[in-house]
Amino acid sequence: MQGKNKISNRQIKALLVTTIVGVGVLSLPSDVAIVLNNGGWIGILLGGLISIPFIMVINKLFSIDPGKSFFQISYQVVGRAVTKVFLFIIFSYFIMVLAYTVRLFSEVIKTYLLENTPTEVIILTMLLATAYIARSKIEVLARFAVMIYPIIVGFVIFLLVVNLPNNDFTNILPLFDIDYKLIPRAVYASFFSYAGYEILLFAQHISEDESRSLKYSVGSMFMVIGIYLVIFFITLSRNGIHQLKREIWPTIAVIKEIDLPGYFLENLDGVVMAVWVLVVYATVGPFFYACGVTIAEIFGFNSHKLFIPFLIPLIYIIALIPDNLVTVNEILGSIGNYLNVAAVVIVPIIILIAAYVRKGREKV
């Protein structure tokens, strides 16, 4: 078929947005507000803008040899042994992200939907369900993402429309009262919320039109920045900065206060959390897939399907290491953040530089 085993650039865009937007957005407004107060938006904006050059690096990486996968390019440029080391870094990053996301979300579910269910059960069922999509091809992930994409966009629009009449937008001010020394910390706080664009490493080479996919991936980044900013301003204007800083899940807190005219659903937070299960599923799925593909490549297997079931206990154990929500952020969050920088920023840059050095040498 003309379009078989290919994904369109629109699908890549949807895949990026659904992978990036996940659990992070539920806590992001207070994370940055704690550091920068009303100026938290600048942390969100910069955190997103900083990610764009890294997307460009990944994109450039694929232009070394169009049509080849990330693994093939890496083998070609830095050799097999170094690539395997890189892959191991990427693999441990994915494991960390998965453990972090799954644990965090199970805490959210426990708070808002299933008070009496053990965390272990929630984590395990989540992993078992996502294992199904993780065992699929990347095309399936892309198709799934396109169907989840309207849910995210619809959620943001819904939040905006419902809150517009009630919110006090003077709460946003002062916009530019920012302590500039704290900006790096705010960026650090928001940077991890933008993790997920590395799925490009596994998707871009089968894009229908690789030359134009940069436009779409950068576009999806702007989309995410927009979504995060809208949610930040809504949570800020709804309750003011002091309450925002106290909330653990400010986004859900805002939803909890919504009173729908017509009085059909009383507590929207439960409903939204239920819908958010789909969104988180669309985040965990691609990470899980990428994790499986990476470990399969380390062991030299063509199919990643075999590895997915063995990853479930590993992620499950790591996710249960922290005792409570605070230590989840301290342990899994910070390790994940460092590995994020290593796996998504440093590794592609090294490969790209190595490629240029090689090219230069060949010319001489």
Next chain:
Amino acid sequence: MGDLVSRDLKENIEKLKYIFKDTGDIIFRSIDIGRDYKRGACLVYTDGLVNAPSISEHVIQTLFRLDKCDDFDIRYIKSNIMDLLAREAIAIPEVKEEDDLDKIVDAILSGQTALFIDGADKVLILETRGWPNRGVNQPDAETVVRGPRDGFTETLKINMTLIRRRIKDPKLKTVLTTVGRRSKTDVAIMYIEDIVSPEILEEVNKRLNQIDIDAILDSSMLEFLIEDNYLSPFPQIESTERPDSVAASLYEGRVGILVDNSPFALVVPATVGTLTQSSEDYYSRWTIVSVVRFIRLISIFISSLAPALYIAITSFHPGIIPTRLNYYLEASRINVPFPAVVEAFLMEVTLELLRESGSRIAGPIGTTIGIVGGLIIGQAAVEAGIVSPLMIIVVAITTIATFSIPKYEWASGFRFIRFIFMILASILGLYGIMLGAAVTLTHLSRMESFGIPFTAPYSGLGIKEGDLKDTLVKAPIQKFEYRPAFTFPRNRRRMRKR
């Protein structure tokens, strides 16, 4: 290649009689041709499958009269007698020569007549098929208020005609093959040559050729044999009783598969988009159809999720619904001795029982079952306090929603996963339902129909080209300038703009 026909009539007949031993419905009619020099001949056919008056009038009588013609002396004709007979004597529209005995047997069994003549090494196969048909009736499963009322019958030829009448284009191709080693069921693959994507057509041929089974009794059996994922609860091939629906699909670049003895035609590829279309959509005004399309999407959710949501809300998340509704719900359930799960399963199983018995039993008694089930059990169960009235409402809405999905198999898929959702809801509440929904969506995304993603156009393929115009809503016919893109048609333009 089997045995060839010999020049000796007796030997041929003996061979045939051996093949058709103890087969009461095969008729051997021996006659002699010629006045002075008698030449033996024998007609072999299956009783009941042939048009007997036509044989006696156009074959036997003309053969008897041959001796009255002066220039047609049977003595001098030897080698090309079959050709001569076909040209000058036998008044049957379609005849052909055959010398392979196996093929002759197949022809006889399919209702054709074999004419053996002594001294000829070929046999004349006469097209004499004719058997009692059910006439072209209104389709039972897919009725329309406005639109054509003819439906397929059990006879392949009639079905092909019904489609041909709607596509008078030489590019409409009908390739005939047979499937089934013993049943030798005729199967027709229909497509419009310059629209259909060659890849899809090749895939259809490949899968049909791979089948090695002894009998096909209905198109559904063929469907299960050639679909992509036979373990799935959802159909990946569309089946329809309506010739207009098949013709419309062919114009979209899809492939129709007609099976003899089955009033249901298969259409491939099928997607989520095409399975929620009904042929009446195209005969009604676009505004209301767009609304109805939306309602169908909702009814998919209701039919698979409603009882599960009832379980989840009553046992896990009573806080989601308004407090006053909650009081009412609790008050109505106060006499119900079971948890919501048992209550829901009880009612759903009762309903499935009613549906099953109602569809197995003929007309008038079926109505009785409806009365017994609907009025007596429903009313009595509530009064006895076994189920709450709200549960009855939920079950009723679920069932009605199931019937509003136009394709029966597609609706049955959701009917099946409803029970899985109910189990998930009883263990993990809303979280379980949403995990189930995510897995179902994944399953749909994983499926393909003849190489086409099953979730098209909602999952990307064809959105850019505007396929949502005819799936999510239905735009006015003026907007359908191009064929849908999901079938990769070779010729995209359907209409010139005015």
